[in-house]
Amino acid sequence: MGLKAILSKIFAAFVNRDVNKIRKNAVKLQQKTFRVLLAQAKNTSFGTDHKFADIKTYEDFKKQVPIRDYEQLSPYIKRVVEGEADVMWPGKPTYLTKTSGTTSGVKYIPISKESMPEHIKAARNALLNYIHETGKADFVDGKMIFLQGSPILSEKGGIQTGRLSGIVAHHVPAYLQKNRMPSYEVNCIEDWEEKVDAIVKETRNEDMRLISGIPPWCQMYFDRLSAVSGGKKIKDIFPNFKLYVYGGVNFEPYRSRMEESIGFGIDTIETYPASEGFIAFQDSQQEKGLLLLADSGMFYEFVPTDEYFNETPTRLSLAEVELDKNYALIMNTNAGLWGYSIGDTVKFVSKNPYKIVVSGRIKHYISAFGEHVIGEEVEHALMTVAKQEGIDIVEFTVAPQVTAEGEQLPYHEWFIEFGVAPRDITAFALKVDKALQAKNIYYFDLIDGNILQPLIIRNLKKDTFINYMRSQGKLGGQNKVPRLANDRKIADGLKEYIH
Template sequence: MLKSTLLRPFASYIRRRLRYRSALAVEIQEEIRKDLVRTARDTAFGRDHHFDEIRSYPDFRRRIPIGDYEAFKPYADRIKLGEPDVSWPGVPKYLAKTSGTTSGVKYIPLTRDSLPNHFGSARNALFNYVAETGHARWLDGKMIFLSGSPEMDSTNGIPTGRLSGIVNHEVPAWLRTNQLPSYATNCIEDWETKLEAIVEETIHADMRLISGIPPWVQMYYERLLARSGKATVKELFPNLDMFVYGGVNFEPYRESLERLVGARIPSVETYPASEGFIAFQDSQTEPGLLLNTGSGIFFEFVPAEQVSSDRPERLSLAEVKMGVNYALLLSSTAGLWAYDIGDTVEFVSLDPYRIRVTGRVKHYISAFGEHVIGKEVETALRSVAGRYGAEVTEFTVAPQVNPVEGLPYHEWLVEFSRPPADAAAFSAALDRAMVEENLYYRDLIQGKILRPLVLTALPTGAFRRFMKQSGKLGGQNKVPRLANDRKIADALLEA
């Protein structure tokens, strides 16, 4: 019997449970907070922060300071040595290795208690889609997950690798027969070599589901079409029925991906991170991602403008408001405590609690106090590109503080797959859109502190060359949309 038929009842159960738990999100969050403290009371972190004296959420805030990886690193170093009971009972099953902005490589524990958050949540996202839409054909064909290598190192006996590679070791048995590429192909380190092998393995397969970060999926599509001579991916894979993505906003890539596919494919957006599976799209009609409030994570929120202050306001789920840009904190069964994940979010619904990612705490431009964030540049570019018939492959924005002549400005470095017919009009419209998006930027433009943005069109392949030179081509790597300096911009101009 087909898997799509067998799994429909379970998918309906998953959706009913999600809706029930979402209605009780505040109460469940409080129970998770209590359980986390109770379970970790006798760990080194628990003793250091007097968990035995925590009786309430105000106690929790007083005893557990906000911290990023730098603050957690002394405990992470002990965990890496194999010491048990450091920030969570026992030793982790895996260490997820990820890049840090200030700490170099980060090692995030994945414990046996935290694994259901990662893998159960991914399952819930897909099964919820089946129950909502009735579309389950993707379960009966091949699926591809464009990810990092599953090969693991050992850190004092703890298997260590990229989260996307670790995922390959936890794929359930019922799904393995559907999964591509092969383990051997997935282990190829060089992205371009790996991509050619993936194309070879999948070009004649009955592909139904494709999952990955949009820019790398785009590369896969382009190679498929170049190899096959077909006009669209749908000609190759007529049963392609699902696209799962996360990590970046899909909208800037939508037009080019749909052109390559030859159709709009149903999609599910997810918000996974090494630190936890934060949220996922639970509705095909409502905006935002359902916050994963019932999966071993206790969430806190800090107004983004207060992140660097000495005494930031720190809110539980019950205290959040819509439309406010919050830095996201999490405490979890992985042994992370009031951990600043580095992302900013805003709520688009409080019943249920749905969010959208607005950017990174450290990825912004505020060279003149404007504090431009990722959501603003993506919204502006998407709206203007649509009006001018342009198609964007990739982009990033950086300040030019000391131009050779004239006032400072924001430089937009954009790689077009279809450039606008009138670049000057496009640039002017984009600046007007940014004025509408950010009132501080508007004041700086009107006050003649900044001149209108400068659009620099980059040649085809510039971003890929930059990522390759940086050793970050493929996998789960992403180009930051914003930087407060010119390191990325200057490297791109030289790529």
């Protein structure tokens, strides 16, 4: 064990104290955060408009500050982007993160001098917590690869602007700089395929021990690495590779294929970083869920998903949540987002400590017939049956087919790229349909009542989703294929790839 590994174990013990404070005092920490945020922002334009100085309780806050999504909050954000100070948070943001929007096109999310360190601290603590729990620290003595966006920043209203992963690249601690890959020059390559090829060339002979990135793009890296290495498994190319860190999507649909590429079942750390803040990380290799970070300059609210589109939905603080119930996550942050609907849905799997799983996106659902099927349900149905049947799933997405041909009933249309396909796709589809009925009673009722016919699977050609994302200009980086949609936009774009 090298010096860095030894020192990291000592540092991890100190960090564990902070993590334990979050585990044991989350509600109190949230109450403190609430008070601090309001005090700091009361003299901003937003604070004045919403009478922050008069707010004494969370009930007051809910009356004064409505829930808004990006489009609804955009009049304030536009002023920030144009360079105006003291709009939503004191001063100007240190950065603007650029993300893909919906009706608004590109979205700009502020990062303040107070919020930026929390992103870095959370990522660091996720690794150190793993070291403290497992005693495994050897990975810090070798190379670490981070598959991320370009660190090249532009300027908007005098504020440095870029993708979150590119911004974070400028804040990697000095003690990790010599270990991290790819090089700055390679990281700056904008074309994803060219970038992956350059990363393969630069890293294939290195002592890679930790790899971090979104699963589908990491799998693309593994595939190309194996191809130039004569078909070797990743464990034979990187014999000391021991830890995979990911976030942004559910790993389970990718796990079997990725572990097949690696050659063994690797340790993983799931993280929940967003442009709005680093929300949670996996704090145990033994327990389910991600530890909600209650002391990171963010005050969370939770809206039951079945009330989200109501005019006055129920808004809950952390102290009021229930287990195993889906909530839309609402953020109030030390970068100046207030009553902000991040678009994600979460579910608490523990309240001692407070742990969540990300269950989907509030706008990524299917309810063309009143079924309100969410991402968690389709993933569970597909992956449960696939595991039982020994079927390998590369990627998939689901959409409603309302106007079926002839006298057919409407149905859910599943577009799946298989690694290992079922011999009988119709039989496989029926099993997945039964699994989905078991997860969603409304879907069961629609099938049982002959309103819908069972789902239909479209078998897609190899590399369909890579080619589709390329055609949309969204290959690589933080881009993800939505697992389900209530419209046909993606589904219609995939028709040409059906076997």
